[in-house]
Amino acid sequence: MPDFAEPLARLIQEFKRLPGIGQKSAQRLAFHVLRARREDSDRLIQAIADVKEKLGLCAECNNISDSELCPFCRDEGRDRSTICVVEEPHNILPVETTRQYEGVYYVLHGAISPLRGVGPEQLKIKGLLNRLSSGEVAEIILATNPTVEGEATASYLSRLLKPLGVKVTRIAMGIPVGSDLEFADEVTMSKSLENRREM
Numbered sequence: 082m083p084d085f086a087e088p089l090a091r092l093i094q095e096f097k098r099l100p101g102i103g104q105k106s107a108q109r110l111a112f113h114v115l116r117a118r119r120e121d122s123d124r125l126i127q128a129i130a131d132v133k134e135k136l137g138l139c140a141e142c143n144n145i146s147d148s149e150l151c152p153f154c155r156d157e158g159r160d161r162s163t164i165c166v167v168e169e170p171h172n173i174l175p176v177e178t179t180r181q182y183e184g185v186y187y188v189l190h191g192a193i194s195p196l197r198g199v200g201p202e203q204l205k206i207k208g209l210l211n212r213l214s215s216g217e218v219a220e221i222i223l224a225t226n227p228t229v230e231g232e233a234t235a236s237y238l239s240r241l242l243k244p245l246g247v248k249v250t251r252i253a254m255g256i257p258v259g260s261d262l263e264f265a266d267e268v269t270m271s272k273s274l275e276n277r278r279e280m
Contacts (some may be wrong), residue, residue, distance in 0.1 A: 089115060136175045141212070143188040143205050145170045153185055162219040164212065166238065168192050168226055176224060184222070187212065192230035193237055199230075201237055209238075213245055220248040227254045227272070 085093065089111055096107035113242050114122055138144070139151035146152075153159060153173075163184030165176055168191060189204045212218060221242055225231035235251055240251045255273030256265050265273070 106174075110246075134182075138188075141208075143170075143184050143190060143208065144173060144186060161217055164209070164218055164220070165222045165224050166209065167224050168231065168234070170226065172226070187258065189225075189234065192225060192234040193227070194230045204234070206238070207240070210241075210245075213242070213247060218247055220250060222250050222252065223253045 084090070092111040092114065093104075096102050096110045097104060099107075102110070103231060114125070117125075133149055136145055137147075139146040139154055139211060140149050141154040144151040144153065150153075160183045163182075164187050165173075165184055166187045166189060167173055167176070168189055170188050173186055173188070175189060176186075187209050189206065189209075191199055191204050193199060193204070209221075221238070223235040223238055225234045225238075239249050239251070248260045253272075253276040254269070255276050256269060
């Protein structure tokens, strides 16, 4: 005998497919939807439908957008001579929260990972090369994740871009502010020493 009525069980199964949601969380979400007023659940349904129907990729940088260009590419005040390259659209937010970066972005939609069968040809690199043809780009900041895949992607892009006469930089990595050296792994400590600066 099933634990839940079929529609509720199906909703739980769908919630479990979301990243970071296990059985208990999926059940809590499903019961929340079940108890919610009809108009609340209708708003959730509409929001999900809108995400699938009204969003696409920016024609210039591959960020998620509800029009041809994303807000960063539409913003005339952004410095177009600097492009920050990230793996995924959600990687833009941490850069933006610093309130220090005023350039534009480029989203690769992944990272090189031979074990997963992802090579450079699966990434959106061609559009980045096309943006360099305008001649206005002076610096490319490689802000891929500090993982094996992110490092491989940054290394590949650096080798590809440097011969084109553009300055290629990599974000610094090291010990997080407020942490203790005792808990730093050897790779993080090595990167911290490598990226040290004069005071």
